[in-house]
Amino acid sequence: MTGKSTLAALCLLAGTTHAAAPAAMHARNLAANCTPCHSPDAPAPNAIPRIASLPADRILQRLQAFRSGNAPATVMHQIVRGYSDEQLALIATHLAASPDPAFDQR
């Protein structure tokens, strides 16, 4: 294989392995609602807490605490009310599974 055709094949591969199933694609899109503030590329240290790479159940637990008013918040309690429990679970799972959206974990 020449370098060029190998590269083309690799680019193709990079795509096919990540063609998202509809549910996963929807979860990814929902999680992209959060990254303007919680970007995994955000510089450290950062006033806004980093959430990518936290375990899913911990993220979900925090989100539920914002919803019930048990966690102090300036904005998160208002944001979580825009999502159902199922949607928050989708988001938490996606964020936990993809610490780096550049899919570097491949």
Place this chain on the structure above:
Amino acid sequence: MNRRRFLRSLGLAATTPASAILAACSSAPRRGAAHVVVVGGGYGGATTAKYLRMWSAGRIDVTLVEREARFVSCPMSNLVLAGLRTLDDLTASYDRLRTRWGVRVINDEVAHIDVARRKLRLARNDGIGFDRVVLAPGVDFLTEQVAGLAGNFERIPHAWKAGPQTELLRRRIEAMPEGGVFALHVPKSPYRCPPGPYERACLVAHYLRARKPRAKLLLLDANSEIQSKRALFAAAFAGPYKDIIEYRPDSTLLSVDAQTLSAELEFDRVRADVLNVIPPMRAGRLVDSLDVPLTNGRWADVDWRTMEVRDRPGVHLIGDAVLAAPGMPKSGHIANQQAKLAAAAIVELFDGRSPDPVPTLLNTCYSFVDDRNAIHVATVHRYDAAEGTVLPVAGAGGLSSTASEEEGHYAAAWARNIRADMLA
């Protein structure tokens, strides 16, 4: 061939991060690969370019055409007017889009879009073809609607596009005489950044209070009330700035005189030492090449499942130029969200699948009321198939209870983080 050998044959180490491979996947459009051209490298366009590369995992070639060599942020530019930031702080390079994400960035201006032939004509470079195009042209000013304003942005700065205008207005404010008058005109809604004029009033007043304590700020609003975070801004005008800011609603501007710096309003006439007119605005004139009807002659309507311009399949429009859905502001944050909506839809469409049936967008706009304290407004918006548009989610979102230093820290972090989300 295993991954290691496979990569070595490309001159890449097995530890090469996927993003570096992504960068190698592009640079010049490859024959046969889908090619998307993004026009405009602001909050919307730059985010689209990055997320198209990320979510297609490099299978879609992306060219970004941007007029300026570097990105300059409008959000936070009111802080420059108060001497609390420099324009440099708001400026960033497009290099990471090139090197990390493999976006081809062309520093040029689009002269014409040929929708039927799927080609763009550029001012300086060869034309380029596309499979799909994403337009993020921002706004253009309707200068002619204010008599005497055309050609006078040196004397009467707008500073509503960050850059030299921001620094010009800063110099004017610094040079203002003791006891002078700063007059700021707000156009009728909709305009870019609904809370922006009121944040500007607060920050300029903050500067005046410390440096020119006898100076006054006249806030001349063509609307009948404060357009965003009303109670919070009203509290600032009536509290810390009560001796400086005078808020005058229903102040439609008819004409200006650049010589005397006076403004003729519908029911009034004022003279200022610094006159700052935010002109009425419309979708960037680039949309005129699409030959579609504009609502009120200003904004283009889109299909909210894909951000495609109505009746122009394959042509997507995002950002301030879009006819906003109910309750949706023209903000950099919303442009970021529309960019991801468009990028997600484009990837699905190229793969022959249907786009996300219920796209969801989240908006937050922070505003500073002085050097430390900030406030926010947040909303969540979701596609409603029955209505065929995006609607605010009832019960979600809201305002700060009060201005706080804590939110001042979050506002500053927001600016850095959303920039990383788009350019890092």
